[in-house]
Amino acid sequence: MSPLGVQLHVQDRHVVMENGIVRVTLSNPDGIVTGIEYNGIDNLLEVLNEEFNRGYWDLVWSEAGSTGTTGTFTRIIGAYFSVIVENEEQVEISFTTTWDSSLKGNAPLNIDKRFILLRGCSGFYSYAIYEHLEGWPDFNMPETRIAFKLRKDKFHYMAMADNRQRIMPMPDDRLPPRGQPLAYPEAVLLVDPINPDLRGEVDDKYQYSCENKDNRVHGWICFDPPVGFWQITPSDEFRSGGPLKQNLTSHVGPTTLAMFLSAHYAGEDMVTKIRNNEAWKKVFGPVFIYLNSTIFDEDDPLLLWEDAKLQMMVEVQSWPYSFPASDDFPTFEQRGNISGRLLIQDWYLSEDYIAADGAYVGLAPPGDVGSWQRESKGYQFWSIADEDGYFSINNVRAGDYNLYAWVPGFIGDYKYEVAISVTSGCEIDVGDLVYEPPRDGPTLWEIGIPDRSAQEFYVPDPNPKYVNRLFVNHPDRFRQYGLWERYAELYPDDDLVFTIGVSDFTQDWFFAQVNRKIDENTYQATTWQIKFQLDQVDQTGAYKLRIALASATVSELQVRINDPKANPPQFTSGVIGKDNTIARHGIHGLYWLFNIDVPNALLLQGDNTIYLTQANATGPFQGILYDYIRLEAPSVDPNNRHKN
Structure with a gap:
């Protein structure tokens, strides 16, 4: 760990954060990550790309009344740069854009993108606050995310699970004549790839999609020198659609994504629709970009994946983070906890209550039974019940929720009819809850x-x-x-x-x-x-x-x-x-x-x-x-x- 404190250098066109381990360069005032220097590599991002196409937040939006899941793709470009925190322990910087009704072509949102570098930290954090004010135009937002485009001459090995990792094709392999498009553009047959070992295989980014509950860490490994680039998402609270919602991870590019909203595997039901002049605000993130390297060149570079998983656990256990400076990100002390027990009553299986072993129990915005799987505007908090049906949902943001559940092995959805209001520091025990799955006869x-x-x-x-x-x-x-x-x-x-x-x-x-x-x-x-x-x-x-x-x-x-x-x-x-x-x-x-x-x-x-x-x-x-x-x-x- 470096003894150096964090330093911030503000230039006319760029802002640089460094801590002796990593050096991050962002465009000023755009807030695009243009460079990441680490372990002797002057830039982990694709230097052949234009600066705006390296590391960026983006969204897809459309006007109210639009149907489907498409819209206008927009990189989120800041208009104003400011320093939020600057000391030897931490730098937090902000790039904001404010909606202007006189300008056409932008989603009616105020967006504040934040980037954080800590002392001794091998990587950096990013989060953003999206806000739609009352009286502003209605609109749809099918997707928003962070994307990083890494150097294709360096990063060839991708990992997003223990059993889903491999040497990947090159981006050139997807283009004719090396690649042959299949039934849809994302799927390509590799007919003459640069790496001949991949000839005859299919590349398709959807083959690497992942359920939210398992989508904690993914990224890429460079073998020379051994360096890992990892995107770690320590919480699902800001993702849409609940624990089973599937999202993209990393794919040929080499590209790494942090997906927050998407309609994949759900369709238009999952499009965020701001209506009736409603006021809406949501914090996406923070997520962590973690960089690691082997101590000795002869170390197995694949150990970088094992280290990334360990770091992911550290991040999960550190949630909610204590260091984000925005008042819109509540600290541990400002959140509440919910606990209880879920039992099942199915007379055909047992005269007694059955413990809801392995049940998914969660808090999501108020709605109908099962509405959580189509919900995208608010926050969700989920846990898995133990073998006796006991559950604990911790670190819940203050707000009004319904409690939902479903139990593997049983059909249907459960909803607790009593609304739950979470306040700062509250401890709520809902006691024993009983779910009666649909059942008429034997x-x-x-x-x-x-x-x-x-x-x-x-x-x-x-x-x-x-x-x-x-x-x-x-x-x-x-x-x-x-x-x-x-x-x-x-x-x-x-x-x-x-x-x-x-x-x-x-x-x-x-x-x-x-x-x-x-x-x-x-x-x-x-x-x-x-x-x-x-x-x-x-x-x-x-x-x-x-x-x-x-x-x-x-x-x-x-x-x-x-x-x-x-x-x-x-x-x-x-x-x-x-x-x-x-x-x-x-x-x-x-x-x-x-x-x-x-x-x-x-x-x-x-x-x-x-x-x-x-x-x-x-x-x-x-x-x-x-x-x-x-x-x-x-x-x-x-x-x-x-x-x-």
Whole structure:
């Protein structure tokens, strides 16, 4: 650790922060990171890029009334520079831009970008405060993030998980003639890469996406000299969509991203929409850019990843940071804590309460049941319950929240009906909470595992022409490109038929109900069948079919019972979902749960068939990923309930 204090040098066109370990140069007053000097490398950022295209905050925005997830891409350029803190222990600097109604082309936001360098710290922090004042125009914001473009002559090895790291292609490999574009621009077949070992592989940035809950550290390694560049996100509180929301990490460029808002794997539901002249303010970050190097040249550079994970744990344990100088970032003392216990009541499984082992329990802005997965304006705080169902949600910003939960192994969402108001320093114990998952009658049969993912179903091997070798024999085999085309190869004439008691969902239930490709421009809707037997039909009431979806993309699920041509169907979802999960190798997007009445008159003693049709068939990426399906017998007298 360097004994040197932090120094700040303000120049006409640049501002420099240094502490004897790292030297960070930013444009003045733009607030673009133009240079990072570390371990003898004069700049870790791509020196061949223009200064504005090296390290920057950006956003995508559109005017109110716009639809979809696109808009105007805007680098956030500061108009005024100021020094917030300057001493030997810390420098914090600010680059602000103020919205001007007379200027067209900018989102109606005041933005304050902050950068912090601490004594002895091998890296720097950045955060920003976005503010929309009451009376300003309404607008949409689909995305905002920090991007760093690293030197392509230095950084070739990327790591974002223990089992997701590799030598990456060069950016030139993605361009013709070295690269051949595939079904969408992000996916490229490497036909003549600079590194011949990569020939024949597919590169696609979505193969390296990650759920928020696991997206803590990712980055790149330079081997000569051994240097690591890591983006560490110590908290999810400022990210949108909850713990399962997926975001991009690092990808060919070499590029490293800190994603705060995005519509990926969710669609327009996740676009931040500021409406009705509302006042809105949100702090994104701080995130940490961590730099490390090996002590001796002969050390294994891959140990830099292990060190980055250790540093990530330090950052997580240090949250909330004590050093940001903005009053909009509350300290530990200004936050509150919530604790309690979640129990499950499902009479079919147990007469007693069941501890919600592994439940995700969180605070998010007030809304309907399950609204947290589409929420993007406020802050969210999540924890996982222990084996006895006890949970503790710590370091919560003051504000009004609802408490939400979902439990792996059980369908549906829980919401605590009592609103929770968190104040500075509060300790709130909500006691024992009881979640009653949807249940009418005994389970007759079930397919899958209710975990909001299609990962347990059959994921085929990729077409040998489109392989990313990282994901061969990998638990995330669903990240291979082109799996949607494998369905028609496996089922060229007839669609999937699943027989209860005979079929195995890990082998016989394709992970995605996609359209069948007929030719280059023609697709055919698919209808899957579930065959089952009833010894007798209960005449006391309706049966219940529960279908939980892990994803939907411009899809219409139609359900028919014993009549494949019934019109209208017994149930239709209508056109739902814009997750685009199938194309983006995500295995889940937004969660849907449908509870469908099945009149006993539609069922037969003996053989029965449920027909599931995905009726929207205009392209390859429309489709449904199932999470779990269950048929229940009619409800029974509460006094005579027992598991069959």
